[in-house]
Amino acid sequence: MPQIEVKDVSLVYDTPSGQVQGVKDANFTMEASEFLCLVGPSGCGKSTLLNIIAGFLAPTAGEILIGGKAISGHGLDRGVVFQDFAQLFPWRTALGNVAFGLEMKGVPKQERDEIAMQQLRLVKLERFANSYPHHLSGGMQQRVAIARALAYNPAVLLMDEPFAALDALTRDDMQRLLADVWRETRKTIIYVTHNVAEAVYLADRVVVMTPHPGTVKTEVPIALKRPRDPLSHEFLDYQKQLLQDLGEGVSKAA
Amino acid sequence: MSTITTADAGLAAKPATSAMRIRLRSYRRAAVSILLAAAIYEALARAGMFAPALLPTIPTILRTLFSMLADGTMVWHASYTLYRVLFGFGLAMTLGIPLGILMARFRRVENFFLPLVSALMPIPSFSLLPLFLLWFGIGNMTTILIVFYASTFPILFNTWSGVRSVNPLWLRAAGAMGADEHKMFWKVIIPGASPFIITGMRQGFLRSWIAVIGAEMIAASQWGLGWVIFDSKEFLSTDIMLASVAVIGFIGFVFERVVFGALERATVQRWGMVRIAKG
Numbered sequence: 295m296p297q298i299e300v301k302d303v304s305l306v307y308d309t310p311s312g313q314v315q316g317v318k319d320a321n322f323t324m325e326a327s328e329f330l331c332l333v334g335p336s337g338c339g340k341s342t343l344l345n346i347i348a349g350f351l352a353p354t355a356g357e358i359l360i361g362g363k364a365i366s367g368h369g370l371d372r373g374v375v376f377q378d379f380a381q382l383f384p385w386r387t388a389l390g391n392v393a394f395g396l397e398m399k400g401v402p403k404q405e406r407d408e409i410a411m412q413q414l415r416l417v418k419l420e421r422f423a424n425s426y427p428h429h430l431s432g433g434m435q436q437r438v439a440i441a442r443a444l445a446y447n448p449a450v451l452l453m454d455e456p457f458a459a460l461d462a463l464t465r466d467d468m469q470r471l472l473a474d475v476w477r478e479t480r481k482t483i484i485y486v487t488h489n490v491a492e493a494v495y496l497a498d499r500v501v502v503m504t505p506h507p508g509t510v511k512t513e514v515p516i517a518l519k520r521p522r523d524p525l526s527h528e529f530l531d532y533q534k535q536l537l538q539d540l541g542e543g544v545s546k547a548a
Numbered sequence: 549m550s551t552i553t554t555a556d557a558g559l560a561a562k563p564a565t566s567a568m569r570i571r572l573r574s575y576r577r578a579a580v581s582i583l584l585a586a587a588i589y590e591a592l593a594r595a596g597m598f599a600p601a602l603l604p605t606i607p608t609i610l611r612t613l614f615s616m617l618a619d620g621t622m623v624w625h626a627s628y629t630l631y632r633v634l635f636g637f638g639l640a641m642t643l644g645i646p647l648g649i650l651m652a653r654f655r656r657v658e659n660f661f662l663p664l665v666s667a668l669m670p671i672p673s674f675s676l677l678p679l680f681l682l683w684f685g686i687g688n689m690t691t692i693l694i695v696f697y698a699s700t701f702p703i704l705f706n707t708w709s710g711v712r713s714v715n716p717l718w719l720r721a722a723g724a725m726g727a728d729e730h731k732m733f734w735k736v737i738i739p740g741a742s743p744f745i746i747t748g749m750r751q752g753f754l755r756s757w758i759a760v761i762g763a764e765m766i767a768a769s770q771w772g773l774g775w776v777i778f779d780s781k782e783f784l785s786t787d788i789m790l791a792s793v794a795v796i797g798f799i800g801f802v803f804e805r806v807v808f809g810a811l812e813r814a815t816v817q818r819w820g821m822v823r824i825a826k827g
Contacts, residue, residue: 398727426820
């Protein structure tokens, strides 16, 4: 049985200028521990779809099953990482941020600090446990956010362009780090990005979405062994193929 | 991954002494301004343009101040005034902060209270003083209520604005991590709105401090800084008046700079939610 099933999910927005179809009949399934990237141009509904899976938005049609059960609202089975650095609580240290979910679960202080420390070690930030977010760089803040989303041990990690606001060099480091974290934790990850190279580097499978309305156009399994070499022919071939898939979608819509 | 860790090494360790130096410098600047203003006053008082009874020199004022401190009367006046302020201000926070949060969180509460707040806020607290005098007579009740009225609205209004400007991402992240309504309130909304809440408390305190002096002039008997100033005019005791004014200024300054300043440094400044002006 697949771990996540997205079944005929649609979402219609009410805007002042009428109804807008954000997502239309999205369908895909995921196995446990799979790394899936949702790729598409801006406005294709990929972030909206992620927010529906996270439970922040309710679909107007269709349903999402996690472990065979339909979700309603957000839950501790899913951890979420956003693009904006400001997602961390500025009044809590890195450790305090990571421990937040455990605190909500009622885990005693000493135990949750220990777990939070392990998570910080996983993202190589244990030395900054007592720093407040405003003393950390953007990349470090995003790593704290990843540790925070993993700390209460959700089965699924949902990531909405978490590295899009970082410079290219830091982004490369972050992608390597995320690949390591995924290998160690074996989480099921849905990762939204508009960056094709990023998708080929990270994903087991790429779901390509096209806008107006936001639909799943095609799925591309990435059959490259890890760690992947972004300069290899095969890597570039995958990039080319994805860009083609995206390009067709965009020109058709335009 | 070694590239990441080495790049990070220089960050986060900020010089701890710079904040201390900035604070010392600001104290020094404040002292210079105050001393200069005092010198100008002293020159005027000695110039002989006004009767010394109307414009006492600073040494005369200081002598009066010290003798009133020594015999305890000034301490009593200040204590009464502080008691009324803190009582009224405490009530204002007890009402203003929760109501401000409720207004920002629940549309119905906002719909009901916002017109009331908008109508009551511009009314100066002193305009209610005669009414309160008739209802409650001379004494603590009236003065405390005037303080309460004066400081509630800035606290309420700032809290309301603060909660409305809490970053929605924090709420989303906390919700995803299983925060219930109660935890959301204490662990996210209150700290998230704290820069505004502290600003509201500062403004509220300032308003109470102003209101209490006026209220005491009319609605207090025997004790209170406002009362002693007003009473001194019967005896032409300008030195007592100015000594009391100095005490009022001093206590106000201590609260504004030391109490609220320390509160800000320990919270929103430390968290990087507000910054010290540079340059």
